[in-house]
Amino acid sequence: MDKAGYQLTDFLHGLSGKQGDEIIRRGTTRDLKAQTVLFHEGDPARQTYLVLKGRLKLGKVHELGKEVLIRYIGPGELAAMITVLEGRDYPVTAETVGETRVVGWDRRTMLQIMAECPQLSINMIRNSMDRLEDLQSRYLELHAEQVEKRIARSLLRIMKQSGRRSGDEIIIDFPISRQELADYTGTTLYTVSRTLSAWEKKGWVKSKRARIIIADPHALVLFSEKG
Amino acid sequence: MDKAGYQLTDFLHGLSGKQGDEIIRRGTTRDLKAQTVLFHEGDPARQTYLVLKGRLKLGKVHELGKEVLIRYIGPGELAAMITVLEGRDYPVTAETVGETRVVGWDRRTMLQIMAECPQLSINMIRNSMDRLEDLQSRYLELHAEQVEKRIARSLLRIMKQSGRRSGDEIIIDFPISRQELADYTGTTLYTVSRTLSAWEKKGWVKSKRARIIIADPHALVLFSEKG
DNA sequence: CGACGCATTGACAGGGCTCAATTTAAGTGG
DNA sequence: CCACTTAAATTGAGCCCTGTCAATGCGTCG
Numbered sequence: 001m002d003k004a005g006y007q008l009t010d011f012l013h014g015l016s017g018k019q020g021d022e023i024i025r026r027g028t029t030r031d032l033k034a035q036t037v038l039f040h041e042g043d044p045a046r047q048t049y050l051v052l053k054g055r056l057k058l059g060k061v062h063e064l065g066k067e068v069l070i071r072y073i074g075p076g077e078l079a080a081m082i083t084v085l086e087g088r089d090y091p092v093t094a095e096t097v098g099e100t101r102v103v104g105w106d107r108r109t110m111l112q113i114m115a116e117c118p119q120l121s122i123n124m125i126r127n128s129m130d131r132l133e134d135l136q137s138r139y140l141e142l143h144a145e146q147v148e149k150r151i152a153r154s155l156l157r158i159m160k161q162s163g164r165r166s167g168d169e170i171i172i173d174f175p176i177s178r179q180e181l182a183d184y185t186g187t188t189l190y191t192v193s194r195t196l197s198a199w200e201k202k203g204w205v206k207s208k209r210a211r212i213i214i215a216d217p218h219a220l221v222l223f224s225e226k227g
Numbered sequence: 228m229d230k231a232g233y234q235l236t237d238f239l240h241g242l243s244g245k246q247g248d249e250i251i252r253r254g255t256t257r258d259l260k261a262q263t264v265l266f267h268e269g270d271p272a273r274q275t276y277l278v279l280k281g282r283l284k285l286g287k288v289h290e291l292g293k294e295v296l297i298r299y300i301g302p303g304e305l306a307a308m309i310t311v312l313e314g315r316d317y318p319v320t321a322e323t324v325g326e327t328r329v330v331g332w333d334r335r336t337m338l339q340i341m342a343e344c345p346q347l348s349i350n351m352i353r354n355s356m357d358r359l360e361d362l363q364s365r366y367l368e369l370h371a372e373q374v375e376k377r378i379a380r381s382l383l384r385i386m387k388q389s390g391r392r393s394g395d396e397i398i399i400d401f402p403i404s405r406q407e408l409a410d411y412t413g414t415t416l417y418t419v420s421r422t423l424s425a426w427e428k429k430g431w432v433k434s435k436r437a438r439i440i441i442a443d444p445h446a447l448v449l450f451s452e453k454g
Numbered sequence: 455c456g457a458c459g460c461a462t463t464g465a466c467a468g469g470g471c472t473c474a475a476t477t478t479a480a481g482t483g484g
Numbered sequence: 485c486c487a488c489t490t491a492a493a494t495t496g497a498g499c500c501c502t503g504t505c506a507a508t509g510c511g512t513c514g
Contacts, residue, residue: 062367062368062372063371066371081352091360091364114349118342118345121351121352122341125355126312126313128355129355131359132358133309133318135362136287136319137287137318138366139287142366142370143413144295146469177492186366190473190493190495191470194470194494197493197494209478373502374501374502404460404461416460416461417463417504420461424462436512437460
């Protein structure tokens with residue numbers, strides 16, 4: 001959506017095309033189907049992944065059932081840097097959303113590349129600081145804000161990250177279920193469902209099964225900020 | 228407490244003493260009194276701080292009153308890296324706990340140092356990944372766990388970070404009020420007070436005004452893990 | 455000693471989670 | 485193209501956890 005924000009978190013930002021190509025060549029590119037699970041079962045090795053196309057859904061599970069959705073990782077962003085730096089498992093689950101292409105590097109290669117190209121380290125810090133800030137805000141909201149407001153903010157956040165404008169409306173262009181929105185917001189699918197129903201009556205959103213269209217972004221923003 | 232964990236997050240880890248001294252010399256060392264507020268009012272400039280002694284309390288405020296405590300920053304850790312990398316304000320509040328000594332670098336100096344010494348970037352990434360993971364866990368807990376368990380986990384977390392052993396007991400060796408523990412846990416001081424009172428009857432903790440002693444760490448761990 | 459801030463405790467209400475029952479929509483195979 | 489299956493979404497009812505408010509107690513410091 002926003003090209004500037006994009007490049008800000010882009011792993012390869014600030015490099016020449018040649019350097020970037022070389023770095024990507026040294027990793028293993030893989031095309032993944034929707035709902036492929038990474039990091040755990042079926043994943044060959046501990047690698048750090050760069051998303052080229054599609055989207056990774058990072059989550060964290062508690063005791064059977066309870067789950068939170070940490071973040072969606074879009075093109076240009078890295079996942080599982082921790083495996084490289086600490087050499088241990090990354091304690092989150094990852095699943096692809098839609099057709100996804102990633103590049104993976106193993107620990108040794110990644111450390112080599114970082115040593116050769118300091119700019120990458122800087123980019124990684126920026127990106128992890130951004131994520132930290134994002135999570136800090138959501139942490140605060142989870143404690144301080146009522147569910148409906150939080151749902152609004154979640155929608156807006158996802159919209160900013162992966163929205164596609166169509167006239168006055170904004171379409172979230174990947175499938176997201178009530179359950180997932182609930183996990184992202186920190187609530188239950190029931191509450192999400194009720195809330196979206198209410199908003200649909202007000203004309204703020206339209207939704208089909210796992211598809212959400214924000215019909216009146218302005219109203220949502222107002223609601224999320226004052227209520 | 229744990230020297231290994233310490234070095235892991237140490238900004239200067241992996242450098243020779245000489246290099247470290249030189250880097251610190253290029254910043255501005257300052258001694259701060261308890262409850263000095265950083266980052267905002269009274270803070271001369273946007274700087275990145277390294278804590279040498281004492282402790283910084285990072286928080287984030289919502290609308291009047293509501294506040295969450297993001298993290299305590301101990302010796303060897305950095306705060307406000309974002310100001311260096313993005314050149315903008317760091318959206319959290321910081322306050323010193325007890326007598327504290329910090330070194331501050333401005334944006335330009337910091338970038339120079341990083342360029343000269345890539346190891347620092349690596350350390351910064353490690354540290355921010357650790358924090359990210361910590362916050363992810365707390366985010367999950369805030370959503371999935373009941374208050375009492377969360378309070379237990381908060382206490383244990385703080386204990387690990389700043390506990391001092393004394394026989395079987397562990398003393399948290401800086402003053403922490405009910406309100407602060409509540410902000411850290413994501414609850415209210417009333418609930419914290421009730422819970423601590425109950426635990427005191429069970430002999431799990433002892434507490435005086437703003438001082439907490441964990442009398443039976445084992446029981447607390449068991450409780451936090453099962454219930 | 456008085457005053458202020460921190461802590462305790464009780465009573466109460468309500469937001470939102472839980473559980474259960476339907477309805478709707480999307481696949482699937484004949 | 486239609487029955488059939490399965491997953492997602494809706495909606496209602498009830499209740500419990502925990503936040504809110506108010507009153508009181510207690511330790512510390514000027």
